[in-house]
Amino acid sequence: MIRHILSASLLIAACCSGAIAQSHPPHAVPGELEVDPYIASDANAGAAPIEDPAVFAAFGGEAGIARVVDGLLERVQQDERIEGIFRASDWPRLRRTLIEQFCYLLGGPCHYTGRDMASVHRDHGITTREFNALVENLQDAMDAEGIPFAMQNRLLARLAPMHRDVVTR
Amino acid sequence: MKSVFGLLALFVLSGPALSDDITVRVTDSAGEPVAHAVVSLPGELPAQPQDVVYEMAQDHLQFDPFVLVVPRGAEVVFPNRDRVRHHVYSFARGNAFELELYGREQERTVVFDADGNVPIGCNIHDDMIAFIRVVDTPHAAVTNADGIAVISATAGPVTVWHPYANAADNQVVLEAPVGGAELAVTLDLHGQR
Numbered sequence: 369m370i371r372h373i374l375s376a377s378l379l380i381a382a383c384c385s386g387a388i389a390q391s392h393p394p395h396a397v398p399g400e401l402e403v404d405p406y407i408a409s410d411a412n413a414g415a416a417p418i419e420d421p422a423v424f425a426a427f428g429g430e431a432g433i434a435r436v437v438d439g440l441l442e443r444v445q446q447d448e449r450i451e452g453i454f455r456a457s458d459w460p461r462l463r464r465t466l467i468e469q470f471c472y473l474l475g476g477p478c479h480y481t482g483r484d485m486a487s488v489h490r491d492h493g494i495t496t497r498e499f500n501a502l503v504e505n506l507q508d509a510m511d512a513e514g515i516p517f518a519m520q521n522r523l524l525a526r527l528a529p530m531h532r533d534v535v536t537r
Numbered sequence: 538m539k540s541v542f543g544l545l546a547l548f549v550l551s552g553p554a555l556s557d558d559i560t561v562r563v564t565d566s567a568g569e570p571v572a573h574a575v576v577s578l579p580g581e582l583p584a585q586p587q588d589v590v591y592e593m594a595q596d597h598l599q600f601d602p603f604v605l606v607v608p609r610g611a612e613v614v615f616p617n618r619d620r621v622r623h624h625v626y627s628f629a630r631g632n633a634f635e636l637e638l639y640g641r642e643q644e645r646t647v648v649f650d651a652d653g654n655v656p657i658g659c660n661i662h663d664d665m666i667a668f669i670r671v672v673d674t675p676h677a678a679v680t681n682a683d684g685i686a687v688i689s690a691t692a693g694p695v696t697v698w699h700p701y702a703n704a705a706d707n708q709v710v711l712e713a714p715v716g717g718a719e720l721a722v723t724l725d726l727h728g729q730r
Binding site: 452453455456457458491492493537 | 637639
């Protein structure tokens with residue numbers, strides 16, 4: 369129902385004006401640090417969702433995606449190549465927005481409420497090596513969940529072009 | 538904000554106030570006050586380094602303060618108040634260093650053993666620039682937002698240095714005023730913080 373209303377308002381916005389009709393969820397939910405205001409939009413997720421429902425199913429739906437994100441974040445914290453980048457991160461927010469983003473990109477019934485990829489990564493000075501290290505951790509986390517290689521690659525194909533916005537050094 | 542640091546530097550470097558202070562007022566060629574100028578008079582450093590830790594913070598992707606003056610041998614802490622890492626470095630001869638500072642990392646220090654100017658930058662954030670001036674005298678201070686520095690010393694030439702001063706070695710040297718008078722100095726600057 370909500371999705372239908374949202375799609376309808378997006379259609380209206382698309383046809384009639386440049387205004388953004390989508391509602392703006394809270395920028396930070398309880399338990400997270402304050403963030404500067406921004407306009408929440410699924411476009412901030414950085415790619416279009418995968419339409420094939422088999423992919424979302426292969427990830428085990430929202431619960432499976434949450435397990436992949438938890439596995440990813442555990443691995444990142446123990447990876448000396450990149451853990452320092454995340455040391456002062458808002459972990460509850462990072463976890464929440466990553467789950468939203470993956471769920472949205474995998475075609476799940478989710479909306480991404482985080483900021484866009486260029487904004488969230490700009491000041492971190494991330495290198496290609498560091499980007500690749502994170503991808504390795506994600507692959508390991510997906511392996512641990514038994515997600516088939518072909519399905520893993522569907523997600524990676526959506527994430528890989530974000531390299532342009534993430535890597536700044 | 539900047540005046541706070543000016544006063545802080547004064548307090549730390551000038552030691553106990555003597556009755557004879559020199560007040561130096563620095564303006565630019567348009568008559569505007571010049572903050573971040575280092576004013577110094579010659580003097581003997583104590584044999585033992587003082588038990589003072591100076592600070593060059595990173596906050597909102599800028600160094601704070603923009604100019605820090607320290608005596609030779611001083612220890613400077615580089616607290617990172619941002620949530621992103623910084624990669625702070627200088628190529629200054631005798632004072633070169635490199636620090637990878639993670640978000641909110643507060644404890645890392647550098648000792649500056651050579652006199653001179655230490656331009657510092659961040660490998661990640663190109664707009665971050667600051668200067669540490671290492672001096673061989675206890676009589677030094679940084680001008681505040683009103684362009685004023687007060688030094689507890691009266692003898693010897695007064696050196697006024699600013700990283701963007703259009704002058705040889707970015708500094709001018711003047712005679713100390715007689716009888717506690719204020720010394721007015723004009724610096725021609727290129728660029729501003």
